[in-house]
Amino acid sequence: MPKQGADSRLSRRRFLSLSSTAAAALGIAPLAVRPSESFAENAPSADDYYAKLGVAKIINAAGTYTYLTAACMPPQVQRAVAQAALHPVRLKDLQLAAGEYLAKKLRCEAAVVSSGASAALTLATAACIASANGASPQEIPENVDKMKNEVVVQKAHRYEYDHAMLLCGARIKEVVTLEDYKRALSPNTIMTNFFNAAEAGPDGAQIDRETWLRVAHEHGVPCHNDAAADMPPIENLWKYTGMGFDLVCFSGGKGIRGPQNAGLLLGKKHLIDLAVANNNPNSDAVGRGMKVAKEQIVGMVAAVDWLLEQSDEKNQAEYMRLTNIIVDAVKDVPTMKTRVFMPPIANHVPHLLLSYNPSVVGLTPQQVQEKLRAQTPSIELNPATGTSSRVGLPSDENTIVISTWMLQPGEAEIVGRSLRTALMKT
Numbered sequence: 001m002p003k004q005g006a007d008s009r010l011s012r013r014r015f016l017s018l019s020s021t022a023a024a025a026l027g028i029a030p031l032a033v034r035p036s037e038s039f040a041e042n043a044p045s046a047d048d049y050y051a052k053l054g055v056a057k058i059i060n061a062a063g064t065y066t067y068l069t070a071a072c073m074p075p076q077v078q079r080a081v082a083q084a085a086l087h088p089v090r091l092k093d094l095q096l097a098a099g100e101y102l103a104k105k106l107r108c109e110a111a112v113v114s115s116g117a118s119a120a121l122t123l124a125t126a127a128c129i130a131s132a133n134g135a136s137p138q139e140i141p142e143n144v145d146k147m148k149n150e151v152v153v154q155k156a157h158r159y160e161y162d163h164a165m166l167l168c169g170a171r172i173k174e175v176v177t178l179e180d181y182k183r184a185l186s187p188n189t190i191m192t193n194f195f196n197a198a199e200a201g202p203d204g205a206q207i208d209r210e211t212w213l214r215v216a217h218e219h220g221v222p223c224h225n226d227a228a229a230d231m232p233p234i235e236n237l238w239k240y241t242g243m244g245f246d247l248v249c250f251s252g253g254k255g256i257r258g259p260q261n262a263g264l265l266l267g268k269k270h271l272i273d274l275a276v277a278n279n280n281p282n283s284d285a286v287g288r289g290m291k292v293a294k295e296q297i298v299g300m301v302a303a304v305d306w307l308l309e310q311s312d313e314k315n316q317a318e319y320m321r322l323t324n325i326i327v328d329a330v331k332d333v334p335t336m337k338t339r340v341f342m343p344p345i346a347n348h349v350p351h352l353l354l355s356y357n358p359s360v361v362g363l364t365p366q367q368v369q370e371k372l373r374a375q376t377p378s379i380e381l382n383p384a385t386g387t388s389s390r391v392g393l394p395s396d397e398n399t400i401v402i403s404t405w406m407l408q409p410g411e412a413e414i415v416g417r418s419l420r421t422a423l424m425k426t
């Protein structure tokens with residue numbers, strides 16, 4: 001059939017020309033990319049809308065930051081998303097089936113795919129308001145100020161995602177000491193929120209995870225744990241529900257490498273049922289604007305399947321191999337000291353810290369960051385570069401920070417070369 005032959009020849013030609021253009025833009029020979037490892041394996045045969053829109057594709061040497069579109073999906077997840085796009089289904093059927101499947105895989109009573117960890121926190125709050133008050137979805141947030149509505153949180157756990165709880169009409173009650181905490185848990189409390197990554201370290205809270213949970217449960221109050229960025233290790237996906245947290249959220253598009261607008265709320269069946277009641281496609285509900293399309297629900301499930309085939313040891317070894325490629329490229333820069341830091345909880349992967357004397361080298365870390373951002377291909381360094389203000393990363397004004405876990409094949413070499421060019425005077 002000549003027509004079909006012509007079509008497939010055309011798309012094959014397009015595929016080849018695009019992939020060699022992409023390779024040229026990255027300054028690498030096409031053969032340097034090993035397709036079996038590339039997350040761009042399903043290379044586009046359709047129009048490249050990033051090119052059409054004039055949006056720069058970046059090399060992500062920063063990490064799973066939301067403003068950098070977090071992770072790319074592995075090929076098997078991309079294929080599941082593309083497959084899901086081919087047919088309509090009943091959205092509620094898909095939500096419920098995906099939740100049951102994930103609960104089995106992740107060893108908890110129940111689960112729901114949300115539009116991200118932030119939306120999971122909103123659904124958790126709505127569920128706990130509903131549970132404490134017998135409130136219907138229609139009453140949230142309009143009537144919540146007349147109900148039991150307090151969420152108890154440690155002062156050191158206040159964060160930018162508080163907004164996700166407040167939009168249900170809940171009030172936040174801050175505590176510092178264990179005595180404060182016991183006093184604060186009252187008939188007006190609907191839940192507690194624990195910021196998983198903020199437990200340890202100098203800015204850490206006074207009340208540890210186990211004590212926090214035990215005291216809340218002595219008062220009959222459900223506990224939510226925000227573990228959004230806290231995989232790896234993989235076992236964290238069941239560790240916190242296993243400890244007894246009633247609800248736990250994870251971001252779908254960070255380390256799990258699902259769609260960026262997906263996330264997980266895991267936990268007790270009666271609370272997940274209430275979260276679902278407050279979720280889309282129900283229209284008169286706080287979760288209506290947090291819709292997850294069929295493609296993303298399927299993508300989230302496929303990402304969990306992919307992840308459960310992974311090995312933490314192998315992945316960490318690969319991130320270190322990439323880190324060492326960059327170390328080798330810059331280690332003889334004058335005054336350079338390199339060290340690798342693993343954050344203990346969130347983003348628990350190697351972070352490369354490159355510290356040097358900017359007056360000897362001639363450029364500050366922030367100037368290097370700007371330079372790499374402005375070049376083609378554009379490189380994003382970790383936002384802790386040149387500053388000590390990022391919690392959890394021991395950087396300062398003389399330090400460049402790099403995380404390699406979001407790099408695609410061939411990119412560590414480009415990052416190493418670009419840094420070397422920027423930092424070496426000759």
Ligand SMILES: *Cc1c(COP(=O)(O)O)cnc(C)c1O
Pocket residue numbers: 066115116117118119161226227228229250251252253260262263
């Ligand atoms: C990233 C993050 C979130 C939000 O996750 P999304 O999936 O982008 O909604 C919430 N809490 C913490 C601690 C995070 O790191």
